[in-house]
Amino acid sequence: MSRRQVLAGAGSTGLLAATASSARAAARTRRSRAGASDGTPEQIHLTWGENPATSVVVSWASPGQAVRPRVRIGQRVIPAEPRPYTDGISGATVWTYHARVGGLRPGATYAYAVTADNDGDAADPFSATFRTAPGGRAPFRFTSFGDLATPNTAWVLSYGQSAYAVEAVESFQPLFHLLNGDLCYANLNPTVQPEVWRDFGNNNQTSAANRPWMPCPGNHEVEFYNGPQGFASYLTRYTLPDNRVPGFGGHWYSFRIGSVLFVSLDADDVVYQDAAAFVAGPAALTPVASTGHPPIQPGTSFYVRGYSGGSQTAWLERTLAAGRADESVDWIIVQMHQCAASSSAPGNGSDLGIRQEWLPLFDRYQVDLVLSGHDHDYERSFPVRGADADAGREVATGAVINTLRPHPVTTTDSGVFDTSQGTVHLILGCGGTDAPLDEYGTDTADGKRQAKVFTRAGRPILTATPDVYTRAAADAVEDAIWSARRDTSTGYGIAVFDVDPGSGADGRPSITVTHHHAVGADPVNPATGTKGAPAPDYTEFETFRLVRPTRLGHRRALRAGLLGRHGVGRGQRIGDAQVERPGQRIEHRLLGQGGLAQRGRGQRRDRGVLGPGQHQRPGQVAGHAPAPGRQVRHLHPEPGLDEAQQRGVVERA
Numbered sequence: 001m002s003r004r005q006v007l008a009g010a011g012s013t014g015l016l017a018a019t020a021s022s023a024r025a026a027a028r029t030r031r032s033r034a035g036a037s038d039g040t041p042e043q044i045h046l047t048w049g050e051n052p053a054t055s056v057v058v059s060w061a062s063p064g065q066a067v068r069p070r071v072r073i074g075q076r077v078i079p080a081e082p083r084p085y086t087d088g089i090s091g092a093t094v095w096t097y098h099a100r101v102g103g104l105r106p107g108a109t110y111a112y113a114v115t116a117d118n119d120g121d122a123a124d125p126f127s128a129t130f131r132t133a134p135g136g137r138a139p140f141r142f143t144s145f146g147d148l149a150t151p152n153t154a155w156v157l158s159y160g161q162s163a164y165a166v167e168a169v170e171s172f173q174p175l176f177h178l179l180n181g182d183l184c185y186a187n188l189n190p191t192v193q194p195e196v197w198r199d200f201g202n203n204n205q206t207s208a209a210n211r212p213w214m215p216c217p218g219n220h221e222v223e224f225y226n227g228p229q230g231f232a233s234y235l236t237r238y239t240l241p242d243n244r245v246p247g248f249g250g251h252w253y254s255f256r257i258g259s260v261l262f263v264s265l266d267a268d269d270v271v272y273q274d275a276a277a278f279v280a281g282p283a284a285l286t287p288v289a290s291t292g293h294p295p296i297q298p299g300t301s302f303y304v305r306g307y308s309g310g311s312q313t314a315w316l317e318r319t320l321a322a323g324r325a326d327e328s329v330d331w332i333i334v335q336m337h338q339c340a341a342s343s344s345a346p347g348n349g350s351d352l353g354i355r356q357e358w359l360p361l362f363d364r365y366q367v368d369l370v371l372s373g374h375d376h377d378y379e380r381s382f383p384v385r386g387a388d389a390d391a392g393r394e395v396a397t398g399a400v401i402n403t404l405r406p407h408p409v410t411t412t413d414s415g416v417f418d419t420s421q422g423t424v425h426l427i428l429g430c431g432g433t434d435a436p437l438d439e440y441g442t443d444t445a446d447g448k449r450q451a452k453v454f455t456r457a458g459r460p461i462l463t464a465t466p467d468v469y470t471r472a473a474a475d476a477v478e479d480a481i482w483s484a485r486r487d488t489s490t491g492y493g494i495a496v497f498d499v500d501p502g503s504g505a506d507g508r509p510s511i512t513v514t515h516h517h518a519v520g521a522d523p524v525n526p527a528t529g530t531k532g533a534p535a536p537d538y539t540e541f542e543t544f545r546l547v548r549p550t551r552l553g554h555r556r557a558l559r560a561g562l563l564g565r566h567g568v569g570r571g572q573r574i575g576d577a578q579v580e581r582p583g584q585r586i587e588h589r590l591l592g593q594g595g596l597a598q599r600g601r602g603q604r605r606d607r608g609v610l611g612p613g614q615h616q617r618p619g620q621v622a623g624h625a626p627a628p629g630r631q632v633r634h635l636h637p638e639p640g641l642d643e644a645q646q647r648g649v650v651e652r653a
């Protein structure tokens, strides 16, 4: 459907007419305008509200303070909440606005306009359309990448591909996009952070004004003098679903669409590596006088590991437990920036902090998919569950070290993976930033794939040059037996996910994942030295399918006593027969027992409490009207009913 057709179809909502060409012209006008009294909206983007089927948030910025900033949708006028902040280094004030739009119909297209009394485009305000999430179990598509940057190459780590990456999202017309951290690298351009964010926001608007872009913070969202963890720029620009954890709103959150629970995390809280704001020297970083902040000396880094005091991990366990206890949830998909399983050679690699804190929870609650960024490439793991002990080696000494290497439940790359048996990790740091990292590690001793792993805090190190510091590299390596596929041709791509709640003959839910890549886009391929340029064409790199048992089948197995509490067969030892070396220990093999159960001890558990973004209780069937001819037995089940009773419930609905 063309944009014009969408607009025509949305006419009954009271749409303000606009065309793509007039929107582009208006954007050009906006870019050239600046002034303290200019309330013209720019950097317009959407996020999901508390329930994606009925609510979105429209957010934007303006060069100056806006007078009566507002969104018009149909006959409704919704005032926006102003949320300004002053950058802690440049002293520049940034004006942002957020309008919560609720009461929408599921699966419906709406047109909206953004304006203010001092909008320079008041005669023809910015307008666009969006679609709400479908109600109940329905197929939908989403896309993902991280590490986007801006197309303005005046900024460190910005690159022209970031414009093509945004256009690639639009070309796939997803319901929404997951942006996996390192949004624009403003903290690498510390004296001009608001300008970098502005270029990022205006580049994104091409897509993010038409569909929600849901972000998570990365190491490059951590900025000096911008809040306790440096997230003021990020948090000011985004309104995200409420995690109900005081003091950490927007840091992590969840939302629910159909049969999928999406969980967005801030891995800055758990990783060992120190890769956030940093002053390498030899000069200090001196904020402008109006900020009142003293200079930041060379060798200073903003290291935030552990900042939530465990509250993020406790929230994660509550959220995952509630999700897996909900019969209407098939899939749990986690988004975070840093990587538990990456084998990029020039990149950061993997981090033990994530493996210690979160992978046992992903195992316990059968997280299906983890989407990361951070390393600027594409890598896919086999499904992993549990960990191989003592599989790592210290880089400095060669001594054995326990990297908690994720254990693959299969090493056959069949193209179809049952993620109830293991979690698939995807590295998607392939957005648009400069410095592609699509070269991967190999163990020269045995030719196996090799990954770097951070196992301890890697703080800045003084170099041979006086007052110049560098970052510590990863301190360990391991054979990356979990690595299934690595794209060596380009560091740029986009992953497209098609969620099928179970419309096929077997009624089995599935997610088809297709990774598209931009061959030739590497400015310099890190492995070959081949030079390229930003490339608009994204072609298919690979496609694979994730499957799970049907929930009804799962419930029958539970009732028959065939499964343990967490869906693992009683007495089944995860990873048996897949031990790489004889005598090697495998940790966390007995899920829900032993080591994993220990982790939960003493932690508050709120079983049955709905997590944020979950709006359907187990058994609730509202919104699940079956389409004609649809196999109703696979619709949302009611607890305590057998399959025949289920059919009756749904058919009466």
Ligand SMILES: [Fe+2]
Residues within 6 Å of the ligand: 182, 218, 219, 220, 337, 373, 374, 375
């Ligand atoms: Fe990163």
